[in-house]
Amino acid sequence: MTEGSRWSARALVRGLAEGPAMVSGTALSFLGDLDIRTGRVVGASSDLAGRVVAGRVLVLPETRGSAGAWRFLYQLKVHGTHPAALVLRTLPDPSVVQGAILSEVPVVMPSDAGFWDAIRDGEILRVDGDAACVAQNSNG
Amino acid sequence: MHLSERDRALLDGAEGEAARQAMAALVQLAEAYDAPDMVDIGYAHVHAGMALYKGDVELIESVAGQGARMAVPVSTNIANADMGDWASTGAPDSLGKLQKRAEAAHRAMGSATSFTCTPYWAGHWPTWNMHIASIESGVTVFANSVLGARSNRDGFFATYAGITGRYPRFGLHLDENRRPTHRVQVTARPRGTADFTALGYAVGRAVTNGVPLIAGLDRRPDLDELDALGVGMATSGGVAMFVIPGVTPPFGPEADGAGLPEAEVDEGALAGIFGEFSTGDETGFDLVHLGCPHASFEEMKHYARLLEGRRVADGVEVWITTNRVVRQMAREAGLLAPMLAAGAKVVSDTCPISCHFACTCSPDPALGVEPPKIRTILVDSAKQAHYVRDMIQCPTLLTTSELAVESACTGRFHPRPRRND
Secondary structure (H helix, E strand, O other): OOOOOEEEEEEEEOOEEEEEEEEOOOOEOOOOOEOOOOOEEOOOOOOOOOOEOOOOEEEEOOEOOOOOHHHHHHHHHHOOOOOOEEEEOOOOOHHHHHHHHHHOOOEEEEOOOHHHHHOOOOOEEEEEOOOOEEEEOOOO | OOOOHHHHHHHOOOOOHHHHHHHHHHHHHHHHOOOOOEEEOOEEEEOOOOOOEOOHHHHHHHHHHOOOOOOOOEEEOOOOOOOOOHHHHOOOHHHHHHHHHHHHHHHHHOOEOOOOOOHHHHOOOOOOOOEEEEOOHHHHHHHHHHHOOEOOEOOOHHHHHHHHOEEEOOHHHOHHHOOOOEEEEEOOOOOOHHHHHHHHHHHHHHHOOOOEEEEOOOOOOOHHHHHHHHHHHHHHOOOOOOEOOOOOOOOOOOOOOOOOOEEEEOHHHHHHHHHHOOOOOOOOOOEEEEEEEEEOHHHHHHHHHHHOOOOOOOOOEEEEEEOHHHHHHHHHOOOHHHHHHOOOEEEEOOOHHHOOOOOOOEOOHHHOOOOOOOOOEEEOOHHHHHHHHHHHOOOEEEOOHHHHHHHHHHOOOOOOOOOOO
């Protein structure tokens, strides 16, 4: 990836956030896979198991359906353990979007397929839910 | 997207700050899902405000404190304590009193304070083609599949829908998404609500987020069985609607789902669900729970008959959970007396997975909430079993309602026998 790359995206939740990317290849359920108090991934089926999502730009292929997802996303926010932003490959359940709006966590779905080949864990990403894009931070 | 004159007025604050924020959030949701416009809703089933989650009752209080008033009939979802008698379940006063604050906030907003996962048994019965919003996935599936109302699987935004009377037109509010995507042939012969929760659980696994057409049932399920079927699917999958030809409006008996991807649920699959959720020691259960989802009046009659003249075994506790309205009707019909005489507890507003038994929430340390040590919970619902496993994190035993009562009174687990008919 060239420094300063920028990919267009479909904006699901407005707002601007920046943080190190945490890239997963498995689906994540906000209800059950995360410990609210610490933001640690406790779900054994996630390849992020053991890692902490707080302050990260969480890059996920999909979220697993649960109508309770909103409550756990909001609880992460209340505890200050929430991800900075979500970058999703597939359209999530309305509950996830509702939780993200309530928690002011921007969410985008990159429409530029190149994103998925280029993205590396730990790189600093800037997610812009207003301008509908995700960009590599030039200082990253 | 197209906004009506009133939508725009709400966004401008014409009906107050709470309604302005609610409409702004609904517009964001609409944009996320490319909704062309908003629809009028006729009813909303909203978040209770849960005392076991930090800041959650305060969230409801802040909405009420901004002067929010419900624009449509509203019921409230299940809560974390029986607000009339939390001590009987071992919940600390601090938790019960905090939960009670949510009740006051909802009353101020004009919501019916039903605190239940089955508001339909408390009289909230939306009808065909009515758009509604619901935070409870079991209500969503019952409304879509049995009543013909239109609902997505929502979260907190059901509250915003209640305040504004509006909701974005997407998902199951659109005709094109209310068609079957799978055909599930049922060769099993489910009988009673426990069987139907297990059938639903098997179907939800097979179709994940699809709309299954259920074929092969040998009779029309009764209302409690339809309720049980839906909650099972909504638990194992993201199912928001099923189609039973001749039952689900507007599908006539001729609907057959020909050409759709197929799955089958036979007796082996049904028995497999009971087996999967029977992980506990067969003489080591300390709680028998009946009434998931919250029992209807018909189910209360059934439980009362089963417990009449019986006595719960030493060392076993029995909880029958229902909503406040049904509990009151059951009391006046003389149904509570035989349950209480047998040593059972009748609990409303909450249930084992929603109360202080759950380990997955984050109560304020000042509340002094300590989940009790529970060896095993015996249940008559695959939904309750699933969440006991995940949220209370103890083993389960799953059987029929009749055999759950038999187990409670003998202190020994009576598993559901395989059915050969």
